[in-house]
Amino acid sequence: xxxxxxxxxxxxxxxxxxxxxxxxxxxxxxxxxxxxxxxxxxxxxxxxxxxxxxxxxxxxxxxxxxxxxxxxxxxxxxxxxxxxxxxxxxxxxxxxxxxxxxxxxxxxxxxxxxxxxxxxxxxxxxxxxxxxxxxxxxxxxxxxxxxxxxxxxxxxxxxxxxxxxxxxxxxxxxxxxxxxxxxxxxxxxxxxxxxxxxxxxxxxxxxxxxxxxxxxxxxxxxxxxxxxxxxxxxxxxxxxxxxxxxxxxxxxxxxxxxxxxxxxxxxxxxxxxxxxxxxxxxxxxxxxxxxxxxxxxxxxxxxxxxxxxxxxxxxxxxxxxxxxxxxxxxxxxxxxxxxxxxxxxxxxxxxxxxxxxxx
Ligand SMILES: NC(=O)C1=CN([C@@H]2O[C@H](COP(=O)(O)OP(=O)(O)OC[C@H]3O[C@@H](n4cnc5c(N)ncnc54)[C@H](O)[C@@H]3O)[C@@H](O)[C@H]2O)C=CC1
Ligand SMILES: O=C([O-])CC(=O)C(=O)O
Numbered sequence: 001x002x003x004x005x006x007x008x009x010x011x012x013x014x015x016x017x018x019x020x021x022x023x024x025x026x027x028x029x030x031x032x033x034x035x036x037x038x039x040x041x042x043x044x045x046x047x048x049x050x051x052x053x054x055x056x057x058x059x060x061x062x063x064x065x066x067x068x069x070x071x072x073x074x075x076x077x078x079x080x081x082x083x084x085x086x087x088x089x090x091x092x093x094x095x096x097x098x099x100x101x102x103x104x105x106x107x108x109x110x111x112x113x114x115x116x117x118x119x120x121x122x123x124x125x126x127x128x129x130x131x132x133x134x135x136x137x138x139x140x141x142x143x144x145x146x147x148x149x150x151x152x153x154x155x156x157x158x159x160x161x162x163x164x165x166x167x168x169x170x171x172x173x174x175x176x177x178x179x180x181x182x183x184x185x186x187x188x189x190x191x192x193x194x195x196x197x198x199x200x201x202x203x204x205x206x207x208x209x210x211x212x213x214x215x216x217x218x219x220x221x222x223x224x225x226x227x228x229x230x231x232x233x234x235x236x237x238x239x240x241x242x243x244x245x246x247x248x249x250x251x252x253x254x255x256x257x258x259x260x261x262x263x264x265x266x267x268x269x270x271x272x273x274x275x276x277x278x279x280x281x282x283x284x285x286x287x288x289x290x291x292x293x294x295x296x297x298x299x300x301x302x303x304x305x306x307x308x309x310x311x312x313x314x315x316x317x318x319x320x321x322x323x324x325x326x327x328x329x330x331x332x333x334x335x336x337x338x339x340x341x342x343x344x345x346x347x348x349x350x351x352x353x354x355x356x357x358x359x
Pocket of ligand 2: 126132261
């Protein structure tokens with residue numbers, strides 16, 4: 001039997017309520033009586049941060065940690081699935097940031113408007129046997145669409161790009177911004193912080209130190225041989241390694257991601273350590289925006305440090321994003337050979353990203 005008109009209308013209403021669940025910006029405090037919107041609009045000190053892909057393996061712990069960050073006054077959580085649930089959950093934490101959820105493409109612009117910092121962990125992760133480049137076909141399109149939204153709604157925001165392959169997605173973002181006439185190389189940063197976090201951890205293990213005492217620069221890019229730890233510049237504390245230790249550490253740092261992918265056996269890649277690293281990096285960006293002096297981290301950025309248009313190295317973060325890109329410093333022979341390998345692979349990955357948008 002065919003449904004009559006009023007039955008059809010009821011079904012449409014039910015489906016559309018499902019597709020457009022209440023925006024959590026209207027639901028602060030749950031009762032609708034909350035004044036959090038007034039607090040957020042009232043110019044309370046702090047920055048406005050959006051996470052795109054907030055319901056994912058990285059996105060959820062990242063959202064939780066950003067909600068705990070005192071520099072954040074407003075936190076927008078955007079995803080194509082499950083954003084309302086994650087938002088409801090996170091919004092119950094009694095920390096300062098006002099949390100709002102946004103679900104689906106039709107709410108992307110609202111999610112992005114007015115943001116100071118946009119963090120992007122949207123996209124598919126690896127399974128065992130895959131390279132990061134195997135994610136290109138799906139993630140390139142996702143990153144392109146999200147960056148088009150950023151160019152339109154918050155062109156001055158700092159962008160922290162996590163989605164893999166970072167060596168190609170950062171060039172994709174740059175091309176999208178160039179097309180839109182909004183590209184500012186200071187504001188686009190590929191997140192390679194997890195490589196530094198791993199390098200500090202593994203070096204500390206070898207040296208028998210607390211990882212918090214260790215500071216290893218990791219340059220190049222974020223995949224395999226493009227991840228180049230500069231162990232000769234491990235300055236905090238100054239130390240030297242045997243060749244065996246250097247081989248072991250370089251291999252472990254370059255393949256840290258694969259180590260996690262294999263251990264998770266099909267259930268994804270690093271999420272918790274990545275969320276930690278992303279928050280460490282986002283916090284550095286926010287401290288820079290606030291005007292703190294001497295904020296220096298490694299990131300994959302537009303660069304003149306080598307002949308390549310993008311390269312990861314130490315950068316100084318300030319009120320406008322990347323204020324200085326530091327040269328690599330003295331490399332030993334082992335690192336010089338590693339650099340040549342890294343550059344060769346990076347050149348192809350960068351070109352692949354550029355061509356994706358230009359084609
Ligand atoms: N830069 C780095 O050091 C690291 C990067 N990654 C990368 O981060 C990405 C995310 O990883 P996981 O969180 O583990 O994946 P996941 O699959 O658990 O989460 C991804 C989230 O993105 C969402 N999403 C998909 N399409 C979207 C779109 N168009 N707009 C907004 N959200 C969208 C999904 O709904 C999902 O919630 C992967 O590409 C992974 O390779 C992972 C670890 C380290
Ligand atoms: O290995 C992956 O696919 C995820 C990633 O980038 C990392 O853990 O470094």
